[in-house]
Amino acid sequence: MSENALPTRRLGGLDVSALGFGAMVLSPGVYGEIDDARGERALLAAVDAGATLIDTSDGYGADGHNERLIGRALRGRRDEVVIATKFGFRLPEGVEPHPFPVGYAFGELAVNADPKHVRGYAEASLRELGTDRIDLYYPHFPDPQVPLADTVGAVAELVEAGLVRHLGLSNVTADQLREAHAVHPVAAVQTEWSMWRHVDEELLAAARELGVGVVAWSPLGAGFLTGKVGTVEDGDFRQHMPRFDAENHRANNDRFAPVRGIAGELGITPAQLALAWLLDQDEHVVPIPGSRTPAHIRENLAAARVRLSPDVRDRLSAVLAVTEVSGGTLL
């Protein structure tokens, strides 16, 4: 075991570092400027610092950019990590887009999780990632026009064929999780969860009952919880997020001052407290913070070793229970 090995957690039948790495930020047009050399350095910094769960999607960046970058950066180090990717978001020509309504930034996404396309998606992702297996494979969004059981059935066939090791679900309800789990065991369910975004309690209860791990996306509140986000520049999708418009951002920052104060008392950064708080919520939660910056990545991953005392836990619960947030949510 390397000296940087992090504590591990179990997602269904999959063991991963307690904090993973979310790679979405490594493609241009998400959180602003990024080039491939910087992206590859960031990814390797995460692996070197002990992250063994790398989260991507066929929909991050244009035409498979994110998966391709990961494949290139991990050449020779593939076996050190669990690669999680998602499908149904990168639609080849001729595949009919099915609208999936979401909040503010995008209005509507286009997905297609028809089982007849799923093997093609997986083969494309395997090619981009330069690997012979996807460790954890999620439909990125449940397709409103396709029964989830059918989509999941197609992933089960990929498991049977050895192309995929584990099934995940992303952005689903508790009922959808139960429906899918009845078709094929689900290792992990991915959902937005952070100090400024309450978890779906029914989903969490179902995951606990079924032994499904919970992967928390945007665990730093798209950077807000680090306390370091200033003006959001062009090319950064947070420009379309009401939580980051000038007035809401200022108000939200003021409201989270007590949380940042607790981090200061503990001698850790607000980002580390946000991640340690999530880890403390459930032993099967694995947050996947993203960053382009090696120093931030090492700071974030070090939070896997932070333990919160019962007193701090209670104080944070009390503060967060009365902390309002201005601005809408994505889903």
Ligand SMILES: NC(=O)c1ccc[n+]([C@@H]2O[C@H](COP(=O)([O-])OP(=O)(O)OC[C@H]3O[C@@H](n4cnc5c(N)ncnc54)[C@H](OP(=O)(O)O)[C@@H]3O)[C@@H](O)[C@H]2O)c1
């Ligand atoms: N399933 C889904 O639908 C879904 C949706 C959204 C996201 N996700 C997954 O979740 C992952 C993480 O979410 P996310 O990237 O949206 O949000 P996040 O991890 O909450 O925040 C990322 C932002 O925080 C900044 N940051 C990170 N660590 C920092 C630190 N220590 N100090 C200061 N700034 C810091 C990054 O900027 P720098 O680059 O400057 O550090 C970046 O702008 C994604 O990569 C993706 O894999 C999944």
